Amino acid sequence: ANSVLEKAKKEKVKPKIYDSLKTKTKTEIEPEKIEDSLVRFASHFPEVVSRAANEKSPHFVATYLVTLASLFNNWYANTQIVKKDDVESLHRVAITSAVRIVLENCLRNLGMGVPEKM
Numbered sequence: 001a002n003s004v005l006e007k008a009k010k011e012k013v014k015p016k017i018y019d020s021l022k023t024k025t026k027t028e029i030e031p032e033k034i035e036d037s038l039v040r041f042a043s044h045f046p047e048v049v050s051r052a053a054n055e056k057s058p059h060f061v062a063t064y065l066v067t068l069a070s071l072f073n074n075w076y077a078n079t080q081i082v083k084k085d086d087v088e089s090l091h092r093v094a095i096t097s098a099v100r101i102v103l104e105n106c107l108r109n110l111g112m113g114v115p116e117k118m
Contacts, residue, residue: 034078
């Protein structure tokens, strides 16, 4: 995620989520299923941490971390995230930034350090 965000910074592509993307027609923007799954899955982080704390079972966070990293890796491998002058690119950089934050929080919750690059 860090390398994507560094490239976006170099290309001057700033993260931004556009509500207006939802109103465009399918021919203008064809949302990829993996992107939707990634965003949905990343949004479950608070519930996963809460369950892990309530049940004193950190493996829930570890399993979530591995699954999220796998979903991101799949999306990254199949998606051009940074593309100058592309509205979708701004949105995808924002998703990348959000996923990075969640991955970092997972690692910290497990008492692990956060590597700069993998």
